[in-house]
Amino acid sequence: MKPVYYYLFLLAVFSFALSSCQDPTEKTVPVSIQRLETEIFGAKSPNDLAALFKKHPYLKAYFGLPKNTSDSLLVAQLFVNINNQDLQQFQKELQAQFGDLTDLQTQLQGAFGQIKANYPTFKVPQVMTAITGFMGSDLYVSDSVIVIGLDYFGGPKAKYRPQLHDYQLRRYEQEYIVPAILFFISEKYNKVAKEDQTLLADMIWYGKGFEFVKHIAPATADSLIIGYSTQQLADVYASQEDIWAYFIDRKLLYQTRDAEKDRFIGERPATPEISQYCPGGIARWVGWRIVSRYLQEKPSTSLTDLMNTTDPRKILEDSKYKGQKEEE
Known part of the structure; x- marks a missing residue:
């Protein structure tokens, strides 16, 4: 070939x-994006992170933990991560790169509006972003919550990239986030x-x-x-x-x-x-x-x-x- x-x-x-x-008429629905990484990196102790896990119970699934499994070891490792100076700098770089996420928010508003036009019972999920030093998933998508691991989508100029093959890394850039989310949603x-x-x-x-x-x-x-x-x-x-x-x-x-x-x-x-x-x-x-x-x-x-x-x-x-x- x-x-x-x-x-x-x-x-x-x-x-x-x-x-x-x-329908050629553009349809949008309100979408807000919560910056969970701000809460993660703002934790002053493992207890603060443990409280965060209780506040957001879906985080266990985002980190790949079974529902009834203790999160103490995960909390301890995550606290070590967020106090690593290199990861702190990486987090600041990603925050600057992604900015206020207006483009992502606009794309999701239009896409979710179109889903709702075709499926009126569709409920707009809560959207959150996270940075964990690749401890969490790249994307977690459920009916009620979407978590985007921004550290995965920094692109070729990012200081750190996920440990994947080159042909896979192509998909880990910002413009792939929304199509990937929509494909996950299509499974339902x-x-x-x-x-x-x-x-x-x-x-x-x-x-x-x-x-x-x-x-x-x-x-x-x-x-x-x-x-x-x-x-x-x-x-x-x-x-x-x-x-x-x-x-x-x-x-x-x-x-x-x-x-x-x-x-x-x-x-x-x-x-x-x-x-x-x-x-x-x-x-x-x-x-x-x-x-x-x-x-x-x-x-x-x-x-x-x-x-x-x-x-x-x-x-x-x-x-x-x-x-x-x-x-x-």
Whole structure:
């Protein structure tokens, strides 16, 4: 698979965003962001942090602790962290970089408004930020609370970065925060047939989730939704006929073995079985293409209809996808 620059302009139509069903009127809802890192770094003793954990009981989940587990060891280590001069300086740098979070707040207000327009029972969660020296999660998303670990999203110029592979670090920049949050939220609405354990079912699940993000935040670049670079998107778009042929020739769509499925749906720097240029998680992208084609074939499909559709084979068949590009 060779880089093909000609297809860069086609990325604008790469994902059909349900535009025929979307109300063009901008919808927003009030969103406030609480700076939890201020409370964390303001703690004068472990007891202050312990009180903070009692005040915000979801923090155990943010730090990956089971609900009924003692947090004493975590509190002790966190207190050591916040008194480390290097982390204190890093915290100040992040505060300066992210500023008052107006852009993030504006994005969330618009996105949550669109979710509520499609799902009237949606309740806007409380949004908080935290800096812990990578002790907590990058993102914690529940129905009621979202915690954003700002230390993870400092980007390539940050003094410290999470210990991840380079291909993963691309997604740990500020502009990826909202698309990642929206994908987490999509899981609640993304209905599946639990008995279907095929690779195709996984592919369609991802495709529906990506379309959810694209519909809720249509101005979001596809690269921010799926985590591929612009060049990777151009390459796979140009080579999708060959990629699709690989899946068909090796009968991968109805594969149910986890190890085999993970080679194409899981996190990897590349998918060398297809090409050294083919990025990891390529089955997720193909799933998105199938869902995109499905929506082109059925333009009256609403977001809720799409998310409620549980038959991946029907979506594939109705999409008429065979590796073709839009202009074909």
